[in-house]
Amino acid sequence: MNRIDKRFAELKAQGRRALIPFITAGDPAPQHTVGFMHALVEAGADVIELGVPFSDPMADGPVIQKACERALKHKVRLTHLFEMVREFRQSDGDTPVVLMGYLNPIERIGLEAFAEQAAAAGIDGVLTVDMPPEEADEFGPILKQRGLASIFLVAPTTSTERAATICAHGEGYLYYVALKGVTGAATLNADDVAEHLAPLRGLTELPLCVGFGIRDGASAAEVGKVADGVIVGSALVSRIAENAERPEAIAGELKAVLGEMRQALDALPAR
C-alpha cells in the first residue's frame, strides 16, 4: 500500500484530520530542507508537500514566488529534490512525501526518468499544478506504474461534470482549492468550502483536503470541521522568508505555526 493511502487509513481509524504542510525545496538554501521536513513531522505533519521551485509559478502569489526565487538562486533542481527525499527517508520511512510543482521541470528530464527517480527516492505522489486530468493521458499511467499517486486539484469553479472526471483520475487525496485566486491570497470562507465539498463526497471515496487561505489554528479548525485534511503553505513559507537571514531559527518557527494547527485540529470531535 502506498504511504499516502496507509496514512489516511490510519487517520480515518483514529477519527483525525490530516495536517499537510507545504514548503518549497531549497528555500532559503538547499542544506536546510531535510531538517525542516523532520521538524514538520515532529510538529504533527501527516503528509509533506514539497514544492519544486520554478521560474514562472503562475498559480502562486508573491510569498511562494519569492520562495522559488530564493531556491533558484542556489540552482535547486529536481535531482536535488530526489537527494533531499532520499536523505529524509533514512530516518523517516512512514511520512508520505508529495512533490508539488509545474510541468516544465518534469518534462525537461523526461516523464519516465522522472517517475523512476522519484519512486526510487521514496516520493509517494505528484501534484502538477498546470496539468489537469485532460492533459495527463501520458503522464498518469507512467506515474501509476511506479506506484506514484497522481493528485489533482478541484476549484470552486469546477463543474460537477468536470469534478467527476477529476475524481476518476485522482489518487491519494483530492486537493480542494478554497479560493479563486493564487496561493497566499485572502482568508477562506468555511461555509463556502462546506457547500462545495458536499457534492464531492458523492463522487469519490478519496480524502478531501483543503488548501489556500489557511493561516492559523482557528482557520484550520474551521476547515477541519468539514474536510478530511488541511493544507498549509504560505503561512509557513512566510516564516521562512522572515527568517531567511537566520535559518537556524526557522525549524522552531515552522513547528510553532504547525503545532498550533495540530492542536486546533485534534481538539475537534472525532470524525
Add this chain to the structure above:
Amino acid sequence: MSKFSDLTRLPDARGHFGPYGGRFVSETLSFALDDLEKTYMRLRDDPDFQAEFDYDLAHYVGRPSPLYLAERWSDKLGGARIWLKREDLNHTGAHKVNNTIGQALLAKMSGKPRVIAETGAGQHGVATATVAARLGLKCEVYMGAEDVERQKLNVYRMRLLGANVIPVESGTRTLKDAMNEALRDWVTNVDDTFYIIGTVAGPHPYPMLVRDFNAVVGREARRQSLEEFGKLPDALVACVGGGSNAMGLFYPFVEDDEVAMYGVEAGGDGVDTGRHAAPLASNAPRGVLHGNRTYLMSDEGGQVSDTHSISAGLDYPGVGPEHALWKDVGRVQYVAANDDAVLEAFRELTRVEGIMPALESAHALAHAKVLAPTLRSDQNIVVNLSGRGDKDIMTVAKIDGLEF
C-alpha cells in the same frame, strides 16, 4: 491537392496541434476556458457576429490595409519584388488591433465588464486599451517593469486611453512575467474579467481564436496579390515572437504549397550566443509554459531562460504552438535575424521608402533583404509590415547616443 491540408483541421477538440498546444492551466481557470471556447464556437459561424467584426475592421481599424510595392527598395536589393502588407497603417499602428476587436466583441457578448491584457512592446496593450475605451470596459494592462521603462510612450498612450498599466517586477520583468501576472489576476477575478491574450499562445482556445481574428491579414494579402501581380507570392515573410502576425498572414496560404513561408525570430546577439529569443530557429527543447506545450527556451533543470531582443515585442522564450507544429512538418522555415541586421533594415526602409517600421517588423525586413537577391525579378515576396516604428524612436536614438 495540398500535402498540408491536414493542417487546416487543427486544433483538435482538446486544442492540440499535434504534440503542441493544449490547456495546461490550474483548475480554477478550466471553466472560464470552457466557457470561452463554447462562446467562440457558437459565434465564429454566426453571420451577425462576423458582420459586426467585419464592420469594425472596415470602419474603425481602416481595413483592408494596402499591399504596397517597395519599388526603390526592391531595385536596391536586386532580385524579387518586395510587397509590404501595411498593417502599420491600421488604427493604433499594428496588426494587434485585429485580434483585440474580435476578443472585445467576445467580452461584450460574455457580459464581462472588465478586461485585462499582457503586453511587451505595448502594442497589444494599446490595442486593448483602445477597444476597451470604445466599449466602456474597465481595462488593466500588465507590463514588465523593464518594458515600461523601454516603452514609455506606449505606457502613456494606454493611460490616456483610460487603462491602468501595472508594472510587473517579478522574474525577468518582461513579457513572460507580464503574462504570469495577468494569469494570476484572471484566476482571482475570473467571474467578471475577460483576459484578452495578445498572441497565438496561451491555453486553448486562445491560439485558435487569435489566429482566426488575424487571418484577415492573409485573406486580404492573397486577394491583393492576385489583383496586383496576377499570381500568388513566391514567399511570405513575417516576424515571430508569439507569432500572431505571422500566423495571420500565413494561415490563408497554408494549402498553397508553392508559397514558401519564412518566420523570422529575434536573433538578439546571435543564436549561438545564447542571448536571443528564437526558440524555433535555435531548436529549443519542448516545454510547457502559459498554458500550452511548445518549443520553449529553458535550462537543463526546466527553468525558463532569460531572453534578449532589441524589440520588446519579440522578447519571449516560447512561441505559439501552431508554429511549433509547422516547423516540425516543414510548412514554414523559421530563421533568426540579429539585432544589428534588424537595425540596418529599420534604417534602410525608413530612408529608401519613407516608411518607419516597428523593430519587430524590421526582423522580417532583415530576412527579406537576404532572401530577395536569391530570387528572380519576376518573383514576388510579401512581407508583413506588422507595425509602425514611432514607438521605437527612443530606443534607436539611444543606440545613436542621443537623449531627448
